[in-house]
Amino acid sequence: MTREEVLQDLRGRFGEDILEFLDKSPTRVYIEIKSESIVRMGSYLFRNLGARFQIASGTDMPPHIEILYHFILEDINVIISLRVKLNRENPEIASLAKEIEAFNWIEREISELLGVTFTGHPDPRRLLLADNWPECVYPLRQDYEEWDETADRTRGV
Amino acid sequence: MGKTIIPIGPYHPLIEEPEFFTLTVDGETVVDIDMRMGYNHRGIEKLSEGMVFENSTFVVERICGICSTSHPFAYTRSVEDIFPMEVSMRAKYIRTIIAEGERIHSHLLWLGLAGHFLGYNTVYMWAWKLREEILDVMEILSGNRNSYAMFKPGGVRRDIKAEDIPLCLKKINSIVPTLIMLKKAVLDDPVLHARLKGVGVLSYQEAIDFSALGPTSRASGVSRDVRKDSPYGAYQEMDWNMIVTKNGDVFDKAVVRILETFESIDITKYCLENLPDGEIDASIKDVPVGEGIGHVEAPRGETFHYVKSDGTNRPVRHKVRAPTFMNLPTYKATVIGQTISDATIILAAIDPCYCCTERVAVKDDKGKMLYNGQDLVRLSREKTEKMRQRMGAK
Numbered sequence: 001m002t003r004e005e006v007l008q009d010l011r012g013r014f015g016e017d018i019l020e021f022l023d024k025s026p027t028r029v030y031i032e033i034k035s036e037s038i039v040r041m042g043s044y045l046f047r048n049l050g051a052r053f054q055i056a057s058g059t060d061m062p063p064h065i066e067i068l069y070h071f072i073l074e075d076i077n078v079i080i081s082l083r084v085k086l087n088r089e090n091p092e093i094a095s096l097a098k099e100i101e102a103f104n105w106i107e108r109e110i111s112e113l114l115g116v117t118f119t120g121h122p123d124p125r126r127l128l129l130a131d132n133w134p135e136c137v138y139p140l141r142q143d144y145e146e147w148d149e150t151a152d153r154t155r156g157v
Numbered sequence: 158m159g160k161t162i163i164p165i166g167p168y169h170p171l172i173e174e175p176e177f178f179t180l181t182v183d184g185e186t187v188v189d190i191d192m193r194m195g196y197n198h199r200g201i202e203k204l205s206e207g208m209v210f211e212n213s214t215f216v217v218e219r220i221c222g223i224c225s226t227s228h229p230f231a232y233t234r235s236v237e238d239i240f241p242m243e244v245s246m247r248a249k250y251i252r253t254i255i256a257e258g259e260r261i262h263s264h265l266l267w268l269g270l271a272g273h274f275l276g277y278n279t280v281y282m283w284a285w286k287l288r289e290e291i292l293d294v295m296e297i298l299s300g301n302r303n304s305y306a307m308f309k310p311g312g313v314r315r316d317i318k319a320e321d322i323p324l325c326l327k328k329i330n331s332i333v334p335t336l337i338m339l340k341k342a343v344l345d346d347p348v349l350h351a352r353l354k355g356v357g358v359l360s361y362q363e364a365i366d367f368s369a370l371g372p373t374s375r376a377s378g379v380s381r382d383v384r385k386d387s388p389y390g391a392y393q394e395m396d397w398n399m400i401v402t403k404n405g406d407v408f409d410k411a412v413v414r415i416l417e418t419f420e421s422i423d424i425t426k427y428c429l430e431n432l433p434d435g436e437i438d439a440s441i442k443d444v445p446v447g448e449g450i451g452h453v454e455a456p457r458g459e460t461f462h463y464v465k466s467d468g469t470n471r472p473v474r475h476k477v478r479a480p481t482f483m484n485l486p487t488y489k490a491t492v493i494g495q496t497i498s499d500a501t502i503i504l505a506a507i508d509p510c511y512c513c514t515e516r517v518a519v520k521d522d523k524g525k526m527l528y529n530g531q532d533l534v535r536l537s538r539e540k541t542e543k544m545r546q547r548m549g550a551k
Contacts, residue, residue, distance in 0.1 A: 055478040059473070
């Protein structure tokens with residue numbers, strides 16, 4: 001399929017789920033979707049269109065937490081980023097990890113760094129943070145405050 | 158028979174960075190594996206969010222000591238993608254030279270380590286000796302053996318002088334005959350065939366499901382290379398081959414890396430010989446509001462950076478994904494069912510990112526240089542000679 005056909009296919013198939021369609025440049029497309037559509041749309045891109053999952057990136061943008069799922073269609077050289085906005089008070093989204101192994105680690109990472117719950121994740125343990133890191137303290141949130149009195153975070157700049 | 162749990166790590170004499178594997182074994186066969194990581198978590202994404210755009214280049218360069226250039230390369234591309242803008246042709250060539258030089262020395266480093274893991278230290282010594290020549294080239298071009306600090310958003314920081322190019326080409330050409338010898342020694346060795354073939358197989362479908370990257374996926378038959386799929390830098394300017402093999406075992410991963418080294422040598426030589434004239438820096442002033450994605454093919458696979466700007470001089474979000482993040486989970490597919498003795502080389506076969514710097518100079522307390530590298534080589538040869546005489550060898 002060509003670039004136009006792929007984008008047309010997505011518009012037609014997921015018209016109800018898409019909130020905003022931003023065709024930024026020949027190689028970059030950002031699609032904002034409803035959070036409940038992520039599993040259907042993510043697995044369609046991955047399984048049916050043969051896209052490779054690059055990574056997801058979470059950002060704290062009060063009043064939302066925004067997650068971007070980056071997929072690349074290598075044959076036509078387009079990165080499609082699916083954007084979902086979650087309620088910051090109770091961020092929750094369905095997990096793709098039980099269907100596609102590649103989502104496993106990044107969902108664990110976003111869950112501990114930003115406090116997003118991925119429902120149905122097969123292995124919701126910590127990935128990076130230390131065992132003595134307190135619960136419900138999320139380092140990538142805007143309102144993160146230092147909790148460790150012994151820590152020295154000076155960077156010399 | 159009951160199952161036994163064998164830990165590898167967190168500090169393992171062979172795996173040179175702290176990671177902790179728990180192997181559950183039944184007899185000699187691994188039946189389950191789990192991993193704990195995070196011992197090296199330094200919070201670089203958070204650190205970068207407090208830096209101005211230009212300084213983040215240096216921070217991300219320190220993520221890894223081996224693929225140190227892939228991170229600034231991906232980061233500068235992601236900042237340039239916010240505009241979006243293209244850098245000048247000369248800057249593209251210089252970026253390509255640095256990135257490919259890094260790939261050559263990184264693949265040679267892995268080859269040496271793989272030999273070391275197998276107890277085949279001759280390969281280790283030869284590969285690292287060849288790697289020294291490439292590090293010398295990098296030092297001529299950038300002033301550093303690692304962490305080159307050549308990149309900045311909008312171009313490169315240093316130009317390549319025309320008078321340096323002949324010496325660099327001479328040094329690169331000098332390693333080719335030995336590298337061909339080393340390739341034959343590794344690929345035609347019946348012991349290595351017996352040791353590595355059919356070990357730790359990652360199937361085509363598993364490579365797709367894990368979204369494996371770089372040589373790890375190309376050894377499993379997945380033709381996936383950012384340099385071909387999403388051309389950047391100067392990679393469209395010359396002909397080169399993407400190396401893809403079918404079997405997905407440790408042996409094929411070694412084959413891919415060795416053959417890729419030759420391709421990288423050709424790319425580097427082409428760029429040095431055909432370096433175009435022009436500006437090297439577009440002098441970016443203000444970064445507009447927006448978001449950008451930059452991805453490049455590092456020696457281990459795709460490095461991915463995402464930068465979000467709110468119009469100030471600092472990124473509000475900077476996401477970094479190194480290739481090992483996607484390659485490491487493939488241990489679930491490759492290690493289970495294998496024997497314990499194969500586990501270490503399988504875990505090493507994805508080339509997990511090791512950090513190193515190696516440069517020795519002995520100084521006295523006033524800072525005066527007592528020995529340099531050549532003196533140390535001389536001293537070690539003298540010592541070997543003394544030992545030989547003591548043992549009665551002729």
